[in-house]
Amino acid sequence: MAAEKITSRAKDYSQWYLDIVNRAGLAENSDVRGCMVIKPHGYAIWEKIQRALDRLFKDTGHVNAYFPLFIPKSFLAREEQMAEGFAKECAVITHHRLKAIPGGGVEVDPESKLEEPLIVRPTSETIIWNTYRSWVQSWRDLPLLINQWANVVRWEMRTRLFLRTAEFLWQEGHTAHATQQEAEEEARRMVEVYRHFAEEWMAMPVLVGPKSEGQKFPGAVYTLCIEAMMQDKKALQAGTSHFLGQNFAKAFDVTFQNPEGKREYAWATSWGVSTRLIGGLIMTHSDDQGLIVPPRLAPVHAVIVPIYKTETERAAVLEAANKLAESIRDLPLREWLNYEPVTVRVDDREQYQPGFKFNEWELKGVPVRVELGPKDLAKGACVLARRDLPGKEAKEAGVPLTKAAVRIGEMLHAMQTALFERARKFREENTYEVNSYDEFKKKIEEPGGFLLAHWDGTRETDERIAAETKATIRCIPFDRQKEAGKCMVTGRPSEGRVVFAKAY
RNA sequence: CGGGGCGUAGCUCAGCUUGGCUAGAGCGCAUGGUUCGGGACCAUGAGGUCGGAGGUUCAAGUCCUCUCGCCCCGACCA
Known part of the structure; x- marks a missing residue:
C-alpha cells in the first residue's frame, strides 16, 4: 500500500500545517463557517495547556470565575476604542425564539425581538468591569485577581484551524488594582508567566515586550506580548497582557475609597492566551513526518509497540510490554509534569503491523516509542526512539528492560530541552x-x-x-x-x- | 469583504469540454484467510439525494441562474 504522506513543509507550508492538524487528529472544520471541531487528541493538548497555565495563575494569586457569554450591545459602546476595535466582528443576537413552520422547518419568531440586542463576547472586559462596579467599594476590596476560561467569538472573514477561528477557547485574566504601579506590575508579571509557559512547557522561545501603539489591544494603554517565530519564519503573537489604565473603570464607573477616604478609579489589566497556542506548538516543532509535542504537554508520553508472530511470542511480548509500561508510569516525573500522570500506551491492536504503528505514532507526536519484539526479549532489552530524532539511525537499540524506564525519563527531559534549543537556534539564524x-x-x-x-x-x-x-x-x-x-x-x-x- | 480555484463514496480524485443505459478508480471500512522488526496481501462485500435550490431539455453529475461551503492570495484580526 502506498503510504499516505503529508505534504512537506518545503513544498507547501500551509498545506503541511493543514495535513498535520488533519492527520494527527487534532481538529477539523465543522459545518459552521469558521468554527472548528477540536478532536480528542487536540483537546487533550489543550487540557495540558490549561492545567499547566491554571496552576501558574493560581500560584500568582489568581482565582477563576465565569462571566456570561452574552453582553448587552450598549456595553461595548461604553469604551470607545473597544467599540471601534471589535464592532466589525461581533455576532449579534436579536431574537430569543423560533417557531415551527407547519409542514417542517423553523423560522425566527418576529414577536421575540429583543429590546436590546446582545452580542456574543469577543472579549469580556465590558461585562466584567460592569460587574466589578458593585464588587469594588473600598481599597480593601482590591486587588481583584480573576481569570476565566471561556470561549469567545470574533466573526473572522478568513479562518485557519487553531490560528484564527470564529469561535475559540481561551483564558482571559481581568484584574483591578488600587494603583497604577500595581496594575503595571501585574501586566508585566503575567506576560512573564506567559514567557515562562511558552519556553518551559511549550519549548517555544519567545520575544517579550510591548507592542507598538498601532498594534496594541483596543482599549489598552499599552499591550505587552510574547511573540514566536514559526518554521516558515513568520511571527505568531502567542499571548498578550494589557495595561488598561483607568479606561474601563471610567467607562463602567468602578471607583473605590482609598485609605484617606477619597474616591478613585480602579486600575485594570487583562491578559489572555488561546487555542491559537496549539497552532504555534505545531508550527514550532513539527516535521514532515507529523506532529511533535514537547513531553511536558504530550497527552501520551510513550507508546510501546509489541512485535510478534506466534501466539506464544505475543503472550510473552505483551507481558513484558505491560510490565515495562508500569515501570514507566512509576517514573518520578510528577512534579515536572504538573502532577499529571505519565501516560503510556501499549499498542496491542491486532489489525495493524508494527511499521504502520510506528508511522501513526510519529504522526501523532508521541515523544518516545518503544519497540519490543522476540529478538529484544531474548536479550532482555528493547529499542527506544525519540520523536524529534527521526529515522532508524537515531534509535537506541539494546536498552535493557530493567533500565528502559529510567532511560525514557532521561529522553523526555532531553527532548524537552532539545526542542527549545532547536527552535531558539532557528529563530536566531533567521x-x-x-x-x-x-x-x-x-x-x-x-x-x-x-x-x-x-x-x-x-x-x-x-x-x-x-x-x-x-x-x-x-x-x-x-x-x-x-x-x-x-x-x-x-x-x-x-x-x-x-x-x-x-x-x- | 475583493480576486482566483474547487465541491462526485469516510478520504483523494476521474467523468463535465461535446447532455444519453444500472456513475467509476485508488485508499479507507466490514467479513474470512495468510501475514507481522518502518505505512502487508488475497478473496468477498457494504457504501453515492454527484454541496443545495431553481431553470433549460424527451433526458442533467454534465448546460444556465442563484445560493452555501472549503482552499489559496489580498484587506482585517489572538
Whole structure:
C-alpha cells in the first residue's frame, strides 16, 4: 500500500500545517463557517495547556470565575476604542425564539425581538468591569485577581484551524488594582508567566515586550506580548497582557475609597492566551513526518509497540510490554509534569503491523516509542526512539528492560530541552539587523524572518511600513540593546531596534 | 469583504469540454484467510439525494441562474 504522506513543509507550508492538524487528529472544520471541531487528541493538548497555565495563575494569586457569554450591545459602546476595535466582528443576537413552520422547518419568531440586542463576547472586559462596579467599594476590596476560561467569538472573514477561528477557547485574566504601579506590575508579571509557559512547557522561545501603539489591544494603554517565530519564519503573537489604565473603570464607573477616604478609579489589566497556542506548538516543532509535542504537554508520553508472530511470542511480548509500561508510569516525573500522570500506551491492536504503528505514532507526536519484539526479549532489552530524532539511525537499540524506564525519563527531559534549543537556534539564524529601508524591503521578502531595525516610534511610520511591506512591528523587546540610531524610513532618531516580521 | 480555484463514496480524485443505459478508480471500512522488526496481501462485500435550490431539455453529475461551503492570495484580526 502506498503510504499516505503529508505534504512537506518545503513544498507547501500551509498545506503541511493543514495535513498535520488533519492527520494527527487534532481538529477539523465543522459545518459552521469558521468554527472548528477540536478532536480528542487536540483537546487533550489543550487540557495540558490549561492545567499547566491554571496552576501558574493560581500560584500568582489568581482565582477563576465565569462571566456570561452574552453582553448587552450598549456595553461595548461604553469604551470607545473597544467599540471601534471589535464592532466589525461581533455576532449579534436579536431574537430569543423560533417557531415551527407547519409542514417542517423553523423560522425566527418576529414577536421575540429583543429590546436590546446582545452580542456574543469577543472579549469580556465590558461585562466584567460592569460587574466589578458593585464588587469594588473600598481599597480593601482590591486587588481583584480573576481569570476565566471561556470561549469567545470574533466573526473572522478568513479562518485557519487553531490560528484564527470564529469561535475559540481561551483564558482571559481581568484584574483591578488600587494603583497604577500595581496594575503595571501585574501586566508585566503575567506576560512573564506567559514567557515562562511558552519556553518551559511549550519549548517555544519567545520575544517579550510591548507592542507598538498601532498594534496594541483596543482599549489598552499599552499591550505587552510574547511573540514566536514559526518554521516558515513568520511571527505568531502567542499571548498578550494589557495595561488598561483607568479606561474601563471610567467607562463602567468602578471607583473605590482609598485609605484617606477619597474616591478613585480602579486600575485594570487583562491578559489572555488561546487555542491559537496549539497552532504555534505545531508550527514550532513539527516535521514532515507529523506532529511533535514537547513531553511536558504530550497527552501520551510513550507508546510501546509489541512485535510478534506466534501466539506464544505475543503472550510473552505483551507481558513484558505491560510490565515495562508500569515501570514507566512509576517514573518520578510528577512534579515536572504538573502532577499529571505519565501516560503510556501499549499498542496491542491486532489489525495493524508494527511499521504502520510506528508511522501513526510519529504522526501523532508521541515523544518516545518503544519497540519490543522476540529478538529484544531474548536479550532482555528493547529499542527506544525519540520523536524529534527521526529515522532508524537515531534509535537506541539494546536498552535493557530493567533500565528502559529510567532511560525514557532521561529522553523526555532531553527532548524537552532539545526542542527549545532547536527552535531558539532557528529563530536566531533567521533574525537579521537591517540598516536601510531598501535593505529591509528586500530582506523581508527574501530570506524573511525577524528584522531588527530602527524606527522613529511614530504610528505613521509603523503604518507606512506595514502598508508598503506587509511587515509589522511585532514587539519592542524588553531585553533589546540600547543603541542610538536613525529610523530606517524617516531618519529621525531612535534609541534602539524593534522587531519587524510578517505575521499570522 | 475583493480576486482566483474547487465541491462526485469516510478520504483523494476521474467523468463535465461535446447532455444519453444500472456513475467509476485508488485508499479507507466490514467479513474470512495468510501475514507481522518502518505505512502487508488475497478473496468477498457494504457504501453515492454527484454541496443545495431553481431553470433549460424527451433526458442533467454534465448546460444556465442563484445560493452555501472549503482552499489559496489580498484587506482585517489572538
